[in-house]
Amino acid sequence: xxxxxxxxxxxxxAVLSDIHGNLEALRACLAHAAREGADRHVFLxxxxxxxxxxxxxxxxxxxxxxxGALVVRGNHDQxxxxxxxxxxxxxxxxxxxxxxxQLGQAERDFxxxxxxxxxxxxxxxxxxxxxxxxxxxxxxxxxxxxxxxAASPAAVTFAGHVxxxxxxxxxxxxxxxxxxxxxxxxxxxxxxxxxxxxxxxxQPRDGNNAAAYVLYDQEKRMLTFFRVPYDHMxxxxxxxxxxxxxxxxxxxxxxx
Amino acid sequence: xxxAEHLEPGTEIxxxxxxxxxxxxxxxxxxxxxxLAGGEAGVLKVPKLEFGSHPVCYAGxxxxxxxxxxxxGPQVPWVPRLxxxxxxxxxxxxxxxxxxxxxxxxYARHAxxxxxxxARIGAALASALxxxxxxxxxxxxxxxxxxILLEDxxxxxxxxxxxxxxxxxDLVKAEAESNCNSSDSLLGTPAYISPEQIAGMRxxxxxxxxxxxxxxYLLATGRLPFGEPTxxxxxxxxxxxxxxxxxxxxxDLPPWLQEIILHCLEVRAEDRYASAAKVANDLLHSDQVxxxxxxxxxxxxxxxxxxxxxxxxxxxxPPAPKSPAAQLALxxxxxVAVDAGGSSxxxxxxxxxxxRRIIAGEPHWRLSCISVLEPSALTEQEYGAEIMRSQHTQRxxxxxxxxxxxxLARERLRFHVLEGSDAASRLIEYARASHADxxxxxxxxxxGLRRILGSVSSRVAAExxxxxxxxRALVATNADAANC
Numbered sequence: 001x002x003x004x005x006x007x008x009x010x011x012x013x014a015v016l017s018d019i020h021g022n023l024e025a026l027r028a029c030l031a032h033a034a035r036e037g038a039d040r041h042v043f044l045x046x047x048x049x050x051x052x053x054x055x056x057x058x059x060x061x062x063x064x065x066x067x068g069a070l071v072v073r074g075n076h077d078q079x080x081x082x083x084x085x086x087x088x089x090x091x092x093x094x095x096x097x098x099x100x101x102q103l104g105q106a107e108r109d110f111x112x113x114x115x116x117x118x119x120x121x122x123x124x125x126x127x128x129x130x131x132x133x134x135x136x137x138x139x140x141x142x143x144x145x146x147x148x149x150a151a152s153p154a155a156v157t158f159a160g161h162v163x164x165x166x167x168x169x170x171x172x173x174x175x176x177x178x179x180x181x182x183x184x185x186x187x188x189x190x191x192x193x194x195x196x197x198x199x200x201x202x203q204p205r206d207g208n209n210a211a212a213y214v215l216y217d218q219e220k221r222m223l224t225f226f227r228v229p230y231d232h233m234x235x236x237x238x239x240x241x242x243x244x245x246x247x248x249x250x251x252x253x254x255x256x
Numbered sequence: 257x258x259x260a261e262h263l264e265p266g267t268e269i270x271x272x273x274x275x276x277x278x279x280x281x282x283x284x285x286x287x288x289x290x291x292l293a294g295g296e297a298g299v300l301k302v303p304k305l306e307f308g309s310h311p312v313c314y315a316g317x318x319x320x321x322x323x324x325x326x327x328x329g330p331q332v333p334w335v336p337r338l339x340x341x342x343x344x345x346x347x348x349x350x351x352x353x354x355x356x357x358x359x360x361x362x363y364a365r366h367a368x369x370x371x372x373x374x375a376r377i378g379a380a381l382a383s384a385l386x387x388x389x390x391x392x393x394x395x396x397x398x399x400x401x402x403x404i405l406l407e408d409x410x411x412x413x414x415x416x417x418x419x420x421x422x423x424x425x426d427l428v429k430a431e432a433e434s435n436c437n438s439s440d441s442l443l444g445t446p447a448y449i450s451p452e453q454i455a456g457m458r459x460x461x462x463x464x465x466x467x468x469x470x471x472x473y474l475l476a477t478g479r480l481p482f483g484e485p486t487x488x489x490x491x492x493x494x495x496x497x498x499x500x501x502x503x504x505x506x507x508d509l510p511p512w513l514q515e516i517i518l519h520c521l522e523v524r525a526e527d528r529y530a531s532a533a534k535v536a537n538d539l540l541h542s543d544q545v546x547x548x549x550x551x552x553x554x555x556x557x558x559x560x561x562x563x564x565x566x567x568x569x570x571x572x573x574p575p576a577p578k579s580p581a582a583q584l585a586l587x588x589x590x591x592v593a594v595d596a597g598g599s600s601x602x603x604x605x606x607x608x609x610x611x612r613r614i615i616a617g618e619p620h621w622r623l624s625c626i627s628v629l630e631p632s633a634l635t636e637q638e639y640g641a642e643i644m645r646s647q648h649t650q651r652x653x654x655x656x657x658x659x660x661x662x663x664l665a666r667e668r669l670r671f672h673v674l675e676g677s678d679a680a681s682r683l684i685e686y687a688r689a690s691h692a693d694x695x696x697x698x699x700x701x702x703x704g705l706r707r708i709l710g711s712v713s714s715r716v717a718a719e720x721x722x723x724x725x726x727x728r729a730l731v732a733t734n735a736d737a738a739n740c
Binding site for chain 2: 171172173176178181185189192
């Protein structure tokens, strides 16, 4: 990737995770990030799976990648390339098989080219956890977060995968969890390690159906979690029209 | 060798030149510094790094930086501005605004102070505190050493090392839980800390109201209400025992001041003032303070009350409250401007309806009924002062009469007659000084003024520092219409 040699110094970085083929949510978040002054994008994986627009989403991402965006691979991106998906539930597997049928060679090549992690400046990006990234471990507790932070080579780590937003930080001898308030910038002290779980653009699961992403202002060291309402009705209708499991449509309405 | 604790005058650090050491505390050293490029002097704050201690232990330093970064600015004169932060050869540093004024410690040294001075200082302090709480921040270490009074009477709060921000990670609590400094687990200063802080609860603005009460007690009596306990048992006494009533120490102290002080020092947070703004409001309008048993008390509470509190303290404290600003939202100060003589009954009723809707469901509202009395040509004549006095009384009577049909609790109500020829300015000023959350007024404003100066309500709506509701009677009467 051309971006590999480009430093980030003092940029406003929009970090978008778990898009899951939801074009409406992706567009809404990109537009929001543009209004917030984002000048760099990082996509934290799971670009496909569940949603009805995997090809369109990957097209948008590939355009951004050409302009310097960083992209890492998620478990759904990997599953879309082949394999048995034995560890997936029924609905996820259905969606994966459907997604495979949609992707052309260009999309498959793009996904296959993605790294599992990216380290830039003092930032580390990974889909699931910096601790054994290929095992796709979920970070749902301070102790799992601590393992990820210990394995990360950077002071600030960004991950997705769990579809919830949270911020973990080191203090004293341990790691503590904080539930971010959307839209409120959080200054990140240089004296700690931080792990931001970015939430999901395309399939939020915390009871709030608005898309989620984070914006990091590198110069001010300010991190802001955003919730962006988007046209989830259209995204849901497309899922049904595509013949994907209906459950994937109605969970978008409720953010489940 | 130079270290952060011993910087020589003239040392250059991050674009600033060190002038002299201002203060050396347990946690940090402060120097006065001037920018090399010229400009306003600042205070350089460097944490004291003990040998072998991990940077992550300097939670207080991080917290102060984080909170000042979020709230400080030219619009926020009650906290010092943050000029710079970063890492130098000597370690991390902050450069903050140099507040030139008198530390409250100086005033406390001369306590007991005259009642008027206690009220003036207390109101300035409570105002600054309320503004802080409105920004989601609870200070949690209020004491005279952390308050500076400016020449114009305004109070500035400093040292946010133990502060809590409702929307940011609580680094202080995380630190305490990690037992980084297990020897020093009390998050506050023994003489000033609230009962719930002793129990480890953070984030309640009423904890600061308690510490404010301790300072008022100190300024009014020259004594600390709970002494300076050095043991946990000594600290915990305030969970069960009230302090000695100030009037026991100084029998001449006015009952209203004792009422305010003991109201701040209630053991249970929910029994205290719901906001510092209300303390400020009461200190500025002592004649309006609703006196209760607290004002009359001359002795401490008996052992029965203490035993009850001891039992209550055995059960877990109530769950963490809402964020500081969300808590204040439950305690709105509503102002209603009533021109009883110049309004139709329909408009007066519409005002009552509007007020009823605004306070409905709010547990800790306070309603101030305001009338603006403009001096007329008549009052400049021989019997002018007397006429003003009688008009003043008449207005008060009208306000009481107006509010009576609402059937509201008397202790929630305040009545004020403002005097001045510019009604809109007086209302805006009053709303600002009393930290009003909502101002309600009739669309017509004062009929006489309206003809001369235009609409009072539109100017108030445009310039007031709070929400404004302009009320119109649904059926315009001839009297209202004539003056439109």
